[in-house]
Amino acid sequence: MEATLMDLAAMVGGNLNGDPEKLIFNTASFEMATEDDITYAAGASYLKKINECSAGAVIVPLGTVIDGVNTIDAASPEGAFAKVKMFFHKPESMAREINESAYIGLNLIFGSEVAIGPFAVIADNVTIGDRVSIFPGAYIGDNVVIGDDAVIYPNVTIGQNCIIGKRVSIHAGTVIGSDGFGYTQDEGKTIKIPHTGIVHIEDDVEIGALNTVDRAVHDKTLIKQGVKTDNMVHIAHNVIVGERTLIMAHAGISGSVEIGTDSIIGGQSGVVDHVKIGDMVYIAPRTAVVKSVETGESVGGTPALPYKLALKVIAAIPKLPGALKRLASLEKKVEAFINSQTQDKEK
């Protein structure tokens, strides 16, 4: 694939400074780009070393002009570069058809330009919007609804009755709608609490690879519009995750937790059940959240402390062994001094 710089400038709506006819064949990182590639300068530090960059063209911040370098400017060079990448590279994709090796249950309702791969299983009474892609090996349970432009990657499992919004991506191996972990005692026996609720994933959500999102006991586990999760995130039954919240790898959210909008849950963090996390909360990586966190707060540590205090604790902890020695030594010193003074007096 190829494009002239003139075409690329038009594509991102930026000003071209350089040779409009120059052909570009690919995108590359600032460090690895060659004469055939376009790259971008993320900020001032990249502009300073732009003469070390061998790219055929560089996307730069708005208004930047550099002698002898082909540039296209953009308010967000990274955003503009993303558009250019999407031109040169096609994402994992399939033919827009229902592959004859897929299994299609009863009463499938589907939109236009749907792609269903080999060995995908669509159980009964499923509804699939326009341009949905369901990759090989994915399992879509009875009564599931999937919105327009959603992409379900290979070997994903979506349990019965779940609702998946528009433009949702669910990466490979993820399990949506597994039973929550819930048991009760009846007549001296452990019995499983039937999980009859669903998982509802709203529009524009991206769920990473190998996530688990458990269905609710009743009602629904709810992942709201614009949420993004990294890989190996576990979200338990009845959780609500607010709009645009980000959850990083290996984080675990226990049952019935409510998380607000625009929050960030760091990697390997854990949140105990039934707490509330407000909007715009920052939870540092490896934090153990054991009580509710108010809107706007930042927390860190095990268990979670206000972030500034957590940083102080982190700085203090290596000093603890020395401090214990100093404390013991001071105790002796004080004891000895008091004794000596007392003896002095007794003399």
Add this chain to the structure above:
Amino acid sequence: MEATLMDLAAMVGGNLNGDPEKLIFNTASFEMATEDDITYAAGASYLKKINECSAGAVIVPLGTVIDGVNTIDAASPEGAFAKVKMFFHKPESMAREINESAYIGLNLIFGSEVAIGPFAVIADNVTIGDRVSIFPGAYIGDNVVIGDDAVIYPNVTIGQNCIIGKRVSIHAGTVIGSDGFGYTQDEGKTIKIPHTGIVHIEDDVEIGALNTVDRAVHDKTLIKQGVKTDNMVHIAHNVIVGERTLIMAHAGISGSVEIGTDSIIGGQSGVVDHVKIGDMVYIAPRTAVVKSVETGESVGGTPALPYKLALKVIAAIPKLPGALKRLASLEKKVEAFINSQTQDKEK
């Protein structure tokens, strides 16, 4: 689906107080229930606010009678409600047949009313009991034995020779019988230790979604009767997990660990290899167990401490930065005082 309150009372063996002919169409949570739903009151706090509940009927503790509310009583309202839920909701299920799109290897022995879904793979010499369900995309290796009423959810992998008990559920994406992580040195090269043992899962075990249970080096990794694991639990080679023990999400159990009966391993906990954990042990979430834990003990922290001490440590840690300042200040104060006293004497 629908049932009269009379029928539902008979179903759970409870006393009905109210209209026996009233029709109920569904179950719901206490908060979300409507006139068509039945719900339950988990305890006294729910009974107090029962007039806020719009349910058509409420399952209540034994002997409870409330004016103007249709109630059914039960020793365990939650247990009775579970039964009612199982009447109204069918779990993820399949036609009781071997789907023609499944792959069936040589010498399959299978019981009655077996369900094997599309694109499930049954390798050679497999034995499957009565009423077993094997969902689409599951892989069952050579010589595997699966007991009556077991349910293997989509995209599960069970490696060769493993044994799965009766009434076992294995949730989607889980891997049973992966090789343990074991290497040795021979003639200066790293070589893999062949893992020739199996995983044996006894009756009534429920394994969550996206678990890994590694096969033993020799002999077997053993998950005993009634164990329940949450999602993303890792159980390494040669581990033994005792009867009815619960293991929460993201917990990792290292090689050759032995865990007793009726213990609870909290979420995101880790247990180092070769330690023993007794019966009725409680391991708090996010605990790092680095040595054996006796029967009946509770532990928490990294590394694990007796639980009460762990709570004290947790309460003490935020005070550490301040304590370091106080210590330094006290050191100066003592130093200054001793100096002043010594000078006094010298005068």
Add this chain to the structure above:
Amino acid sequence: MEATLMDLAAMVGGNLNGDPEKLIFNTASFEMATEDDITYAAGASYLKKINECSAGAVIVPLGTVIDGVNTIDAASPEGAFAKVKMFFHKPESMAREINESAYIGLNLIFGSEVAIGPFAVIADNVTIGDRVSIFPGAYIGDNVVIGDDAVIYPNVTIGQNCIIGKRVSIHAGTVIGSDGFGYTQDEGKTIKIPHTGIVHIEDDVEIGALNTVDRAVHDKTLIKQGVKTDNMVHIAHNVIVGERTLIMAHAGISGSVEIGTDSIIGGQSGVVDHVKIGDMVYIAPRTAVVKSVETGESVGGTPALPYKLALKVIAAIPKLPGALKRLASLEKKVEAFINSQTQDKEK
């Protein structure tokens, strides 16, 4: 299967002391072995209790001879035993053919003795070396290259363009080439950064079950020769893992981290993005690495401290609650003494 001790001695190149015609039918652990089994003595502690061992023969350290016990000696008894195990036990395997139930895309190039299982999906333009095994339910994306003797276990997903080396094993359910977690802002909207790089896994790598290795933003995420990962390891975009490094279960490596050769990353550890970890580094289990670690260093703790200091901190932490009490008491004592002295003087 069976073999004489003479044959087994020849197989491992060791000296037989005992009955050359004795038949052995299986391998077993030292504790569980019977007269029909061969086992090995891992070290001096096993040799001491060799009369408690019922094995038909024991592999022992070089030069060891024990009266009345059939022994074969070897420089590495464990290594020799591994060879014997590989004789008696066949690993999970398939017929050397492309199963007619597999889906094969356009332009597959493949070597000799390839095994592709039922319902495996090979997308377009894939290249597969000699003796490669691709188990049921695995998905191999467009343009993927897989080297000789690689084994791709059931339900693995390998995204487009990725490169897998020779003798690589990728265990069940693992996802190679998922998108990295990367978003940027453009015109006030969150947009996804297209991940157009690949994952390149070099020769002799073993990736455990349910791992995720994300593709690079550009260029590649690189897992070098001889790396071994345990289960549920997450490796983010643009990471480089050096030769022969081991990564234990539930560890998470954030974006653009570079790890050197022959290092060990303990279970449940986390490494923040963009740091460098040198060669022969030891990262203890449950460590949070927040800055670069030099070659040869050992670290532990949250956040990571030099290992010896981490051990001192671990020993000190339980003393913290008591130390706070001692500090308060010492403060009072000093205060009281100073006051008393001052009053004395005032008198």
